Amino acid sequence: MSAPPPEPPGPKSAAIIARNQRYLIPTYARSDVVIARGRGAEIWDADGRRRLDWFSSILCTNLGHCHPAVTAAIQRQAETVVHVSNIQHSEPQSRLAELLVENSFGDAVFLCNSGAEANEAAIKAARRYGHARGGRYEVVTALGSFHGRTFAAIAATGQEKVRRGFEPSLPGFRYAPFGDSAAVEAAIGPHTVAVLVEPVQGEGGVVVPPEGYLARLREICDRHDLLLMLDEVQTGCGRTGTLWAHEQTGVAPDVMTLAKSLGNGVPVGAMVANRRAAAGLDLGSHGSTFGGNCVTNAAAVATIETLLDGRTLPRAREAAARLRAGLDALGTRHPDLVREVRGLGMLCGMELVDADRAKAVAARALDLGLLLNVTAERVLRIAPPIVITDPQIDEGLDLLGKALAE
Ligand SMILES: Cc1ncc(COP(=O)(O)O)c(C=O)c1O
Structure with a gap:
């Protein structure tokens, strides 16, 4: 696991959220997380808590945070x-x-x-x-x-x-x-x-x-x-x-x-x-x-x-296969909750039976230390950086499994 980048100076999560609520036009539904630092597939909030990133900042950091x-x-x-x-x-x-x-x-x-x-x-x-x-x-x-x-x-x-x-x-x-x-x-x-x-x-x-x-x-x-x-x-x-x-x-x-x-x-x-x-x-x-x-x-x-370096895409395909196998296994373990697992490569969706469950699972995963999002109301969108490591895939699957089980 990579060393976390140094903690930035400045206000902590609650103060930042309060300021945003005061000064931003509220066009986004946000979770109560302030992301202050990132490396690869890991993020740290403004209070220093580490989480795994399975959202890639809305699919904008395929190579992970702060790729060298x-x-x-x-x-x-x-x-x-x-x-x-x-x-x-x-x-x-x-x-x-x-x-x-x-x-x-x-x-x-x-x-x-x-x-x-x-x-x-x-x-x-x-x-x-x-x-x-x-x-x-x-x-x-x-x-x-x-x-x-x-x-x-x-x-x-x-x-x-x-x-x-x-x-x-x-x-x-x-x-x-x-x-x-x-x-x-x-x-x-x-x-x-x-x-x-x-x-x-x-x-x-x-x-x-x-x-x-x-x-x-x-x-x-x-x-x-x-x-x-x-x-x-x-x-x-x-x-x-x-x-x-x-x-x-x-x-x-x-x-x-x-x-x-x-x-x-x-x-x-x-x-x-x-x-x-x-x-x-x-x-x-x-x-x-x-x-x-x-x-x-x-x-x-x-x-x-x-x-195009000849290593990154083959590794992404290997990682995607591991992730997909794990998601399929979770779907099989929770047939009452998971309607379908689908996707292509490192763009995966887990459709749950209803919107309330999807929201609850994403919120619980966040509590446990895994960031992912819900799209189209009841689909957990699972899109880690394509450079994610095998231990990080397994860690995320374990956290998602816990969130589904609760
Ligand atoms: C397929 C697709 N096209 C276009 C957009 C819009 O991109 P932007 O928000 O950068 O304007 C998005 C954003 O989610 C998208 O997913």
Whole structure:
């Protein structure tokens, strides 16, 4: 077990929580934990208590907290130049773009700061693609999906609740049940220009589509001259055992969006596109002041280079198999409580019989020393850093087992 990083000075948990309650607009439901330090798959709260992290800061630290290569890259870049405008060139973004293109289906990249922005870029690229083909603009997305909180992203998201109170919604989206390619084809109309889905739905409850789903969508998109756009914000960057989740299907999309773990904890996003999809985003058509920022892009370069080192991904797959076997065993031991265990790689979901139980198990696990979260009301989302060690997997399984048993 690694030595904990030094305790930071400053107020303890209760004081920090009180200050947040006083000064922040309360848009998030938070647990009463202040995370003050992290190393790998371990976190320490502001009162010094250690816990295991099976949440990876909402899947943003796939390589674990303070990964040495990423931390060194951030430090180096912060001492060199922090930000360069997009009116000039800078090295970190050129290297990041090269890495993303040379290790994907893509021909070119637009760099931004978050998942919602990456999806905005994808939707704008799709509209340009459609405008050049008779004025098509509509995007078919999946029910239960999540694509972010900007206006285009909430319109794309197949969950009514994210749009409530923000109407009128951006027009141009249709929804089909996730995993149902026939329903996608039925939703295609004369104005349709693209299909946007997650390879595995994350916020929607860790839902894995049936075998062959993406291949069928690819075939449908080709037949109707549509762009196939994959939101890999949550599934990308090694989370599912390969660099991108769609690699496991053999399907090449036209567009892929990335964020979350791309910088292993710093805000960076990207839209990767093939030539056909990128063509519409011409000079002056899109931009972002901080897109391609030197420090965040240096972190992303270090993250991707680590994922490509030939050791990290094979180890992630090995760790994921151990984790999954343990979760399956817990599911078998608690058939009255666990409806299903599912997932891909290190993105796992344990669906419980009801929302109250899921909340209670997550709260008890937190008390016992294991951080995980509940998504889609009754699904425990289990997403440790992919660098988690075997003893840490076993420790977490033991704690989760105790929380389920109580
Ligand atoms: C699949 C997916 N797309 C997009 C987003 C939005 O990302 P961000 O919060 O960085 O805008 C998320 C966030 O959870 C996500 O899971």
